[in-house]
Amino acid sequence: MLKCENIYKKYGSVVALDDVSLEFRPGEIVGLLGENGAGKTTLMKTILSYIRPNKGRVTLDGEKIGPNNIDRIAFATSEHSFFGGLDALEHKAFYHMQFERFNEKRFDSLLEFFELPKKTKIKNFSTGQKNQFEVILALSQGADYILMDEPFAGNDIFNREDFYKVLLGILDDNECLILSTHLIEEIKNFISRAVLLHKGQLIGDVTTLELDDKNIDLMEYMRKQYSYRSDRVIETLMKNEK
Amino acid sequence: MVVDFSKLELNKLIPIYLQIIRHVKMEILAGNAQDGFEMPSRRVLSTLLSVNPNTVQKAYKQMEEEGLIISYPGSKSIVVANEENIIRIRQELISDEVLSFIKSARAMGFTLDQAKNVLDKYWDYKGKEVD
Structure with missing residues (x-):
């Protein structure tokens, strides 16, 4: 279990994450949803310890994230964090050396699925291809928790639809996928759980089975959570006026 | 023979698991899914419909409870299209x-x-x- 406890992060005077507590479990496909600046990327980077929170902690099966367990978490940043001068096959060789559980079969099949060239330097890939390649690396690392920040940027709708199918086909029952996205309509049947951030606060956390039982749509749920929150904002404002 | 899901077009109004169950029922009534037909595996159906495995699992579980399918260890599920x-x-x-x-x-x-x-x-x- 990947556990975030009371994460609080401030950039200058801006609160990016406000006391966020969350748990991610094996087998989940989690949609991390929220407007731009809601804190999605900050949360992901905090999990990977790229960002040090002002308060709170992240643990993986009870242990702090560090050199011993960081390989169990993968992250496709959409910031193109790889070696521009190396081609796909050279990246594969490097990942093979770095990660004991590197999944070569998955890497090869995904490279084929996206029709990416094997021997072109990554810096000469298009933006869409770079995003795809990052996703491939994250999925092939052999991690238990796979994080993706806007992984579908630069992919057209047909490619994305196929991509959802491929993901559903290849993910093991013990892998956990956490992805941030704006494409709510598209991913609502694909995810098993939706986590909703708004202005750095956790304002919603629901499984899609719970939504089914209540017979409400993800979009409707999000609207409710948002308006509940804005009611509270108004309430606070009115109290302060008195 | 395997129950055909290629013609199931999901709509946005009804929960997906109910649409899966309804599709199986329609296939049975139409005579396309006969007694002893196999259901696709949960993973295959999840991939085919681009739907989370939990949703498919929920549909299968409810169909088991209704006696519409029987699941065997190794996860193969068989359609029960008897007269009843x-x-x-x-x-x-x-x-x-x-x-x-x-x-x-x-x-x-x-x-x-x-x-x-x-x-x-x-x-x-x-x-x-x-x-």
């Missing part, structure tokens, strides 16, 4: 349709007799222009 099931599904699906018809008819201010007349009028209707 067919009679039950037929009743159930027609009731759903009739209930929704009644609801609309009532909302439009029809009496029972008027609604019956509409049924009579269109019972033999074969898609010609309505006069």
Whole structure:
């Protein structure tokens, strides 16, 4: 279990994450949803310890994230964090050396699925291809928790639809996928759980089975959570006026 | 033989797991899914429909509880299209349709007799222009 406890992060005077507590479990496909600046990327980077929170902690099966367990978490940043001068096959060789559980079969099949060239330097890939390649690396690392920040940027709708199918086909029952996205309509049947951030606060956390039982749509749920929150904002404002 | 899901088009109005169950029932009534037919594996159906495995699992579980399918260890699931099931599904699906018809008819201010007349009028209707 990947556990975030009371994460609080401030950039200058801006609160990016406000006391966020969350748990991610094996087998989940989690949609991390929220407007731009809601804190999605900050949360992901905090999990990977790229960002040090002002308060709170992240643990993986009870242990702090560090050199011993960081390989169990993968992250496709959409910031193109790889070696521009190396081609796909050279990246594969490097990942093979770095990660004991590197999944070569998955890497090869995904490279084929996206029709990416094997021997072109990554810096000469298009933006869409770079995003795809990052996703491939994250999925092939052999991690238990796979994080993706806007992984579908630069992919057209047909490619994305196929991509959802491929993901559903290849993910093991013990892998956990956490992805941030704006494409709510598209991913609502694909995810098993939706986590909703708004202005750095956790304002919603629901499984899609719970939504089914209540017979409400993800979009409707999000609207409710948002308006509940804005009611509270108004309430606070009115109290302060008195 | 495996139950065919290629013609199932998901809509946004009803929970997906209910649409999966309804599809199986329709296939049984249409005679396309016969007794002993295999269900696709949960993973295959999840991939085919681009739907989370939990949703498929929920549909299969409910169908097991209804006696519509039997699942064996190793996760193979078989359709039970015996007479008892067919009679039950037929009743159930027609009731759903009739209930929704009644609801609309009532909302439009029809009496029972008027609604019956509409049924009579269109019972033999074969898609010609309505006069």
